[in-house]
Amino acid sequence: MFNTLPHLAHLPAHLVLSLGLLFFFLGKTIPGIKKLPATAIFIAMLALAAALEASETGSHDLFFGMVQTDSFSRLYNQLYFIVSALVVVMLHFSDEMDRENDWENYGLLSCLILGMMFMTSASHLLMAVIAIEMVSIPSYLLVALNRKNPASKEASMKYILFGSFATGVMLYGMSFLFGMTGSLTFADIWNGLGSESVGTPIYYLAIGFTLAGMSFKVAAVPFHFWCPDAYQAAPTPITAFLSVAPKVAGLTLMMRFFADHLPVQGDSLTQMLSIVAIVTMVVGSFAALKQTDIKRLLAYSSIAHAGFLMMGVAVLNTDGRQAVFFYIPIYILMNLGAFMAIIYLAQDHDYKISAFNGAVKSNPLLVTAFAVCTLSLAGIPPFAGFVGKFYLFKVAMEKGLYPMILAAGISTVVSLYFYVSLLKVMIIDQEARTFSPLGSKVPVVFVSLCALPLVFLGLYWVPLVNWADKVRLFQ
Amino acid sequence: MSLSLVLAISAGLFALGTMMFVVKKNLIAILMGVELLMNAAALNFMGFSYYSPAKGHPLDGQVFALFVILIAAAEAVVALGIAIAVYKEFGHVSADKLSQLEG
Numbered sequence: 001m002f003n004t005l006p007h008l009a010h011l012p013a014h015l016v017l018s019l020g021l022l023f024f025f026l027g028k029t030i031p032g033i034k035k036l037p038a039t040a041i042f043i044a045m046l047a048l049a050a051a052l053e054a055s056e057t058g059s060h061d062l063f064f065g066m067v068q069t070d071s072f073s074r075l076y077n078q079l080y081f082i083v084s085a086l087v088v089v090m091l092h093f094s095d096e097m098d099r100e101n102d103w104e105n106y107g108l109l110s111c112l113i114l115g116m117m118f119m120t121s122a123s124h125l126l127m128a129v130i131a132i133e134m135v136s137i138p139s140y141l142l143v144a145l146n147r148k149n150p151a152s153k154e155a156s157m158k159y160i161l162f163g164s165f166a167t168g169v170m171l172y173g174m175s176f177l178f179g180m181t182g183s184l185t186f187a188d189i190w191n192g193l194g195s196e197s198v199g200t201p202i203y204y205l206a207i208g209f210t211l212a213g214m215s216f217k218v219a220a221v222p223f224h225f226w227c228p229d230a231y232q233a234a235p236t237p238i239t240a241f242l243s244v245a246p247k248v249a250g251l252t253l254m255m256r257f258f259a260d261h262l263p264v265q266g267d268s269l270t271q272m273l274s275i276v277a278i279v280t281m282v283v284g285s286f287a288a289l290k291q292t293d294i295k296r297l298l299a300y301s302s303i304a305h306a307g308f309l310m311m312g313v314a315v316l317n318t319d320g321r322q323a324v325f326f327y328i329p330i331y332i333l334m335n336l337g338a339f340m341a342i343i344y345l346a347q348d349h350d351y352k353i354s355a356f357n358g359a360v361k362s363n364p365l366l367v368t369a370f371a372v373c374t375l376s377l378a379g380i381p382p383f384a385g386f387v388g389k390f391y392l393f394k395v396a397m398e399k400g401l402y403p404m405i406l407a408a409g410i411s412t413v414v415s416l417y418f419y420v421s422l423l424k425v426m427i428i429d430q431e432a433r434t435f436s437p438l439g440s441k442v443p444v445v446f447v448s449l450c451a452l453p454l455v456f457l458g459l460y461w462v463p464l465v466n467w468a469d470k471v472r473l474f475q
Numbered sequence: 476m477s478l479s480l481v482l483a484i485s486a487g488l489f490a491l492g493t494m495m496f497v498v499k500k501n502l503i504a505i506l507m508g509v510e511l512l513m514n515a516a517a518l519n520f521m522g523f524s525y526y527s528p529a530k531g532h533p534l535d536g537q538v539f540a541l542f543v544i545l546i547a548a549a550e551a552v553v554a555l556g557i558a559i560a561v562y563k564e565f566g567h568v569s570a571d572k573l574s575q576l577e578g
Contacts, residue, residue: 126539133546137553144557151575153561158573160557161505164550165496168512171543172489175519178536182529229576 007062010069013049013077017114020045024107038102039092042109043085050081059475061123065185068123068256070474072321075467076120076252079328080113080245086336086446087241093443094343096148096235105145108138109241116249119217120256125174125184125210128253129167132213135246136163143234143242148349155226155233162226166216173209176202187260195264208272214257217250218306220280228291231299232351239295240339243302244332247309254313255321259474266316273314274404281307281411288418294342294351297418298335301377304411305331311392311408315399318472323395326468327388330457334373334385337450341370344443345435353422358431366444371423372451376458378419379412384457481522488515502561502568506554513547 008015020042027033059070087109091097097105115134122128140163144156178184180202181192197203216223231239254273261269284304291297309331312324342351344366345359360367376385389412396405457464488511495508517540524536562568 126542129546130542133549137549140553140557144560150564153557153564154573154575156557157502157554157561158576160550160554161496161502161509161570164506164509164554165512167546167550168492168509168516171513171516171546172485172519174539175485175516175523178520178529178539179523179527182523182527183532184529184535184539232576 004063010056010060010062011067012052012056014114014117016045016049016052017110017117021107021110021114024103024110028103034103038106039088042106043088045110046081046085046113050078053077053081066124066127067118067121068474069121071470072252072256072474073117073121075325075471076248077117079248079332080116083241083245083332083336084109084113086332087237089442089446090237090240090336090340090343091235093340093440094235094237096146096349097237098145098147101145105142108142112138112142112246116245119249120252122253123186123256125177125186125189128257129171129174129213131249131253132170132217133167135217135249136167139242139246142238143230145238146233146235148235149233152233152235155229159226159230162223163216166213166223169209170213170216173206173212176206177210180206186257190261190265193262193265198265198268203268204272207269210257211254211272211276214250214254215276217246218254218310219247219303220276220306220310221283221303222279224280224283224303227303228287228296228299231302232293232296236295236339236343236346239299240336243298243339244335247302247306248328251306251309251313251324255324256474258313258316261316270314270316270399270401273310273316274401277307277310277314278404278407279307280304280310281407285411285414285418288415291418292353294353294356294422297353297422298338298342301415301419302335304415305377307411308389308392308408311396311401311404314401314404315395317395317399319395319398322465322468322472323388323391325471326391326461326464329464330376330384330388330454333450333454334376337373337447337454338370338377340443340450341366341373341447344447345370347433347435353425355433356426357429357433358426359435360427361431362435363444366447367426369444369447369451371427372454373447374419374423376454378416380416382455382458384454384461387458387461478522478526481518481526485515485518485522488512488518500569500571502558502570503555505570506551506558510547510551513543517543517547 053074056074061068112135115131118131122131140156140160143159144152146152177189181189183189183192219227258269281304284300284307288297288300309324312320376383379385379389492508492511496505499505520536520540529535558568
C-alpha cells in the first residue's frame with residue numbers, strides 16, 4: 001500500500017484549490033449555502049492558498065516523479081493567485097458575465113488555476129498533458145460565457161477546435177518521445193535521446209510536435225489563430241486573464257521541460273525555440289497594425305509579447321529563466337491595467353478603436369494611467385516594460401542569438417507605431433461621443449495602482465531582480 | 476503484426492485526421508478528425524508499450540493510452556456542448572458561415 005499523505009502534505013495550495021473546485025460546483029446543492037458570498041469565499045481561498053504556498057520550502061519530487069514542487073513553482077503559483085484575485089475585481093466591474101452564475105464561474109476558475117499550478121510543477125509527460133487539459137477546458141467555457149456578444153460562441157468553437165487539434169498533435173509527438181526513450185519523465189527523456197538521435201528527422205518531429213501543444217497555450221505562431229477571435233469575443237476580464245495566466249503557465253511548462261536537456265542537444269533545441277520566437281514576434285506585431293478592434297489589437301500585442309518571452313526560454317539557461325520571471329510581473333501589471341481601463345471606457349460593449357476618440361477629456365487620470373501601461377507595453381524607457389525587455393535582449397545577446405535580437409528590434413519598433421496611434425486616438429483626436437462618468441472610482445484606482453509600480457520599477461528594479469533570483473534553479 | 480505496421484497505421488490515422496481538420500466544413504466532422512488524431516497517438520503508445528516496454532514501468536504506455544481516451548472524451552463533451560450553443564445561436568454548424576470575427 002502506497003501512502004499518499006506525505007506527498008499531499010507538500011501540495012497544500014493544490015489541495016485548497018481542489019476543495020474549492022468541489023465546493024463551487026457542488027456547494028449550491030446544499031440548502032442555505034447559496035446565500036453565502038461566492039466572491040468573498042473565492043478571494044479568501046486564494047489568500048489561503050498563497051499563504052500556504054509562501055510557507056513551503058525545499059524541493060520535493062512527488063508521486064513517482066510526476067510532480068515537482070520547488071522555488072520555481074512556488075513563485076509562479078503566487079503570481080497566478082495574484083492575477084486571479086485581480087481578475088475577480090475586474091469581473092465585479094464588468095457586466096459581460098452573468099453574476100447569477102458566479103458559483104460556476106469561480107468553479108471553472110478554480111479548475112483553471114489548479115491546472116496552471118500543475119503545469120508549472122509537472123515533470124512527467126502525462127501530468128503535463130492532464131494539466132494542459134485542465135487549463136484548456138475551463139478556458140473554452142469561460143470564453144463562451146459573454147452574454148453581451150453572441151460571437152463568443154463562435155470564438156469558443158474556434159478555440160476548442162484549434163485547442164483539441166494542438167492537443168492531438170502534441171500527444172502524437174509525445175508518443176514518439178516515449179517510443180524513442182521508453183520513459184515519460186522529462187529528465188529520462190533527455191537522457192534517452194543520446195547524441196546518435198540528435199539531429200535526425202524523428203528527433204525534430206517528436207520535439208516539435210510536443211512543443212505544439214505548449215505553444216498553443218502560449219499562443220505562439222503557428223498555433224495563434226484562436227487568439228484574436230477568443231480575445232475579442234470573450235468577456236473582457238476573462239480576456240485579461242487569458243492573456244496573462246495560461247500564457248505564463250505554458251512558458252513555465254516549456255522551461256521545466258527543456259531544463260534537463262543534455263549539452264549535446266542544446267544547440268538544436270535553441271534553434272527550434274528561437275525560430276518559434278522570431279516568427280511569433282514578427283507575426284504578432286505586424287498583424288496588429290491593421291486591427292480596428294481594441295481587444296483584437298491587444299490580442300496581437302500579447303502574441304508579440306509571447307514571442308519576447310520565448311526569447312528568454314530559447315536561451316535555455318538560468319539567466320533566461322530569471323529574465324522571463326523578471327518580465328512577468330511587469331507584463332501582468334501593464335496588461336491588466338490596460339484591460340481594466342478599456343472595461344471602464346467602453347460604452348455599450350463597443351470596442352472599436354474609433355469609439356475611444358478623445359477619451360482624455362472626460363477621464364484624464366484614467367487615460368494617463370492607460371498611457372503609462374501602453375507605453376510600458378511598447379517598451380519606452382522610463383517605464384518598467386523597457387527594463388524587462390532589456391533583460392530579455394541581454395540574455396539573448398550573451399548567447400549570441402543575433403537573428404532573434406534583430407527580429408525583436410524590428411518587432412519593438414513596429415509595435416511602438418500601433419501603441420502610439422492608439423494613444424493618439426485617445427488623447428489628440430476630437431471627442432466623438434460623450435463619456436458618461438461611471439459611479440465607482442475603483443477602476444481608476446485599480447489602473448493607477450497598476451501604472452504606479454510600472455513607473456517605480458522602471459526607475460528602481462533591484463527588488464524585482466532579487467525576487468526573480470529565486471527561479472534561477474529548481475530548488 | 477510488427478511495430479512498423481502499427482506505426483504505419485497510426486501515421487495513416489494521423490494524416491487522415493489532419494486532412495479532415497483542414498478540409499471539412501462541418502464542425503462535427505472537424506471534431507471527428509481531431510478524434511482520429513488522438514486515436515493515432517493512443518495507438519502509437521499501445522504499439523510502443525507492447526513491442527518495447529519501458530524498463531521498470533512496463534505499463535506506462537498503456538496507462539497513457541487510457542488517459543488519451545479520457546482526454547478525447549472530455550474534449551468531445553465540451554466541444555459538442557459548445558456546438559449545440561452555436562447551433563442555438565446561429566442555426567447551423569458550418570465552419571464557413573461562422574465569420575463574425577475576422578480581421
